Amino acid sequence: MIIQQIEIASCAVPLNKPFKTALRTVTVAESIIVKVTCDNGVVGWGEAPPTHVITGDSLASIAFTINNILKPALLGMSLLYREDIFEVITNSVLGNTSAKAAIDMAIYDCLAQYANMSLVQFLGGTTKQMETDFTVSVNSSEEMAGDAKSYVAAGFSILKVKVGKDKIETDIERITAIRDQVGADVTIRLDANQGWQPKEAVRAIKQLQASGMNIEFIEQPVKAHDLQGLKYVTELTEIPIMADESVFTARDARGILEIGAADMLNIKLMKAGGIHEAIKIAKLAAIYDVPCMVGSMIESKIGITAAAHFAASQPNVKYYDFDAPLMLSGDLIEGGISYEASKINLEEGxxxxxRQLNETYVVEKLA
Structure with a gap:
């Protein structure tokens, strides 16, 4: 099981509708796709989307890191000594978590195939059906309410509503319009993407609770670096608070858990640098009895399939945010996870x- 070849390509799939948050607007899902080939013919796949406002990674930096740093360090290594491989991935370059994640998931894909297991089985979990939310992008109250209604009609009972881009009073108007449109039975969770200040966040959250909006939890209400602000919001409100952009590594998670800065953690492979570090975060959170969600960036089914297998393997992962492939106008791959409206199924293979990459969406082969 020697790593014989590492190839990358730049891919792009248009979105059906622009994806808008407090941090950015996306119209095309761009990514670097990784193909790792071993000497026994086993092929593993990975993906790294550029999310510069969160991870700091661009298409160019991802491609450079893989081709010029990770690839030379990994070629010729045996996957049977996988801890050595993950140590090389972690220590060969600072940051660059998306590039690391793409290589990491491709390595895990190869390892599971060599063991004749699905990845979730290889990670010690069982194949199970998961339910994803669907994200309502930031727009006018009327448009967001209309989008929410259409997603519920399409079979989604959990909505993740983006807020934090404008005045907090405008966010409350948006949430109220959505709740009025979808009724009381639909689960609503909010994601402020660092867009609120601690004191205004507390005021808004208390107002939402008092008005009966029935919010399940709120992601990252304050700036990623402001752990004291995050702790302030968590302690002064009753709706659970989830840390997202504040959590990249297990060390980050420990800092949050030790001071009780959040009630929940959002693990993303692109932040963690892959499954290897993500497992550490999930296990650490379990020690503190803090539940986790596994989320994603705007990715194709390659990255989401890896995230779903990881999520299904961890008992402490209770929530799933895997709607990104449903936002795309086409499918980048054949195989991987499948959807039945909001339900996600893992393949038994x-x-x-x-099985293969859809060449229609390959922009350029870079190696």
Whole structure:
């Protein structure tokens, strides 16, 4: 099981509708796709989308890191000594978590195939059906309420509503309009993407609770670095608070858990640098009895399939945010996870179950 070849390509799939948050607007899902080939013919797949406002990674930096740093360090290494491989991935370059994640998931894909297991089985979990939310992008109250109604009609009972881009009073108007449109039975969770200040966040959250909006939890209400502000909001409000952009590594998670800065953690492979570090975060959170969600960036089914297999393997992961492939106008791959409206199914085959890349969306082969 020697790593014989690492190839990358730049891919792009248009979105059906622009994806808008407090941090950015996305119209095309761009990513670097990684293909790792071993000497026994096993092929593993990985993906790294550029999310510069969160991870700091661009298409160019991802491609450079893989081709010029990770690839030379990993070629010729044996996957049977996987801890050595993950140590090389972690220590060969600072940051660059998306590039690391793409290589990491491709390695795990190869390992699971070699073991003749699906990745979730290889990670010690069982194949199960998961339910994803669907994200309502930041727009006018009327448009967001209309979008929410259409997603519920399409079979989604959990909505993740983006806020934090404008005045907090405008956010409350948006949430109220959505709740009025979808009724009381639909689960609503909020994601402020660091867009609120601690004191105004507390005021808004208390107002939402008093008005009966029935919010399940709120992601990252304050700036990622402001752990004291995050702790302030968590302690002074009753709706659970989830840390997202504040959590990249297990060390970050420990800092949050030790001071009780959040009630929940959002683990993303692109922040953690892959499954290897993500497992550490999930296990650490379990020690503190803090539940986790596994989320994603705007990714294709390659990255989401890897995230879903990881999520299904961890008992402490209770929530799933895997709607990104449903936002795309086409499918980048054949195989991987499948959807039945909001329900996600994992394939029973080997590894990630990815059979081939759809060349229609390949912009350029870079190696």
């Amino acid at each position: 080997k590894g990630l179950g990815i």
